Amino acid sequence: KAGVTQTPRYLIKTRGQQVTLSCSPISGHRSVSWYQQTPGQGLQFLFEYFSETQRNKGNFPGRFSGRQFSNSRSEMNVSTLELGDSALYLCASSSEGANYGYTFGSGTRLTVV
Amino acid sequence: AQTVTQSQPEMSVQEAETVTLSCTYDTSESDYYLFWYKQPPSRQMILVIRQEAYKQQNATENRFSVNFQKAAKSFSLKISDSQLGDAAMYFCAYDDYGGSQGNLIFGKGTKLSVKP
Numbered sequence: 001k002a003g004v005t006q007t008p009r010y011l012i013k014t015r016g017q018q019v020t021l022s023c024s025p026i027s028g029h030r031s032v033s034w035y036q037q038t039p040g041q042g043l044q045f046l047f048e049y050f051s052e053t054q055r056n057k058g059n060f061p062g063r064f065s066g067r068q069f070s071n072s073r074s075e076m077n078v079s080t081l082e083l084g085d086s087a088l089y090l091c092a093s094s095s096e097g098a099n100y101g102y103t104f105g106s107g108t109r110l111t112v113v
Numbered sequence: 114a115q116t117v118t119q120s121q122p123e124m125s126v127q128e129a130e131t132v133t134l135s136c137t138y139d140t141s142e143s144d145y146y147l148f149w150y151k152q153p154p155s156r157q158m159i160l161v162i163r164q165e166a167y168k169q170q171n172a173t174e175n176r177f178s179v180n181f182q183k184a185a186k187s188f189s190l191k192i193s194d195s196q197l198g199d200a201a202m203y204f205c206a207y208d209d210y211g212g213s214q215g216n217l218i219f220g221k222g223t224k225l226s227v228k229p
Contacts, residue, residue, distance in 0.1 A: 033216070033217070035217070042219060042220075042221050042222065043204065043217075043219040045216045045217065045218070048216065056216050058216070088156060090158060092158075092217075100146065100163075101146075101148070101160055101163055102148070102160070102208075102217060103160070104150075104157060104158035104159075105157070106155065106156055106157045107156045107157070109156075
């Protein structure tokens with residue numbers, strides 16, 4: 001069974017640009033959530049999608065947005081990049097029922113210069 | 114709001130010995146999940162063990178076991194027969210399942226070093 005796939009692995013962007021990150025969940029998982037990981041703030045929840053609907057959102061500015069497609073793949077977008085957006089972005093897909101839990105991808109390392 | 118606290122920023126253990134990582138959390142919910150994740154330098158968060166709050170029995174996975182004290186809101190991870198490959202950041206996480214969907218709340222992590 002393939003795991004959670006995040007692309008790209010690394011990105012370098014300039015302040016003011018926008019970026020799109022992609023996440024393909026485990027087959028059959030309908031929920032995808034996104035997290036930002038930084039040395040200072042640790043792991044922070046961005047948002048969660050289930051069947052193409054955003055069910056939950058963390059405390060991030062509107063520059064951070066996401067969406068989910070009918071095949072459960074998800075993208076997150078960050079517009080008008082700031083230096084402080086440099087982070088590891090992790091996505092996780094989750095199953096329900098007896099095997100409830102979260103499986104994470106390897107993340108996308110975003111560097112804003 | 115729920116919080117998760119890991120009071121040990123760093124821990125060290127000798128290979129083949131046992132180490133316990135601490136985690137406390139705060140919640141007013143009665144039904145929730147707790148997880149321990151391992152993050153090696155490769156960055157991927159790997160699920161180590163999962164505990165459902167309504168289950169009194171402590172979860173175990175091979176060399177990994179937890180001591181879940183619901184009343185005390187404590188969830189410690191014990192690693193037995195430590196191996197060099199256990200060296201990583203360990204994160205404790207809380208999920209109130211069905212409440213805030215997808216919103217895992219993480220502690221700050223404990224960096225575990227394993228000495229040969």
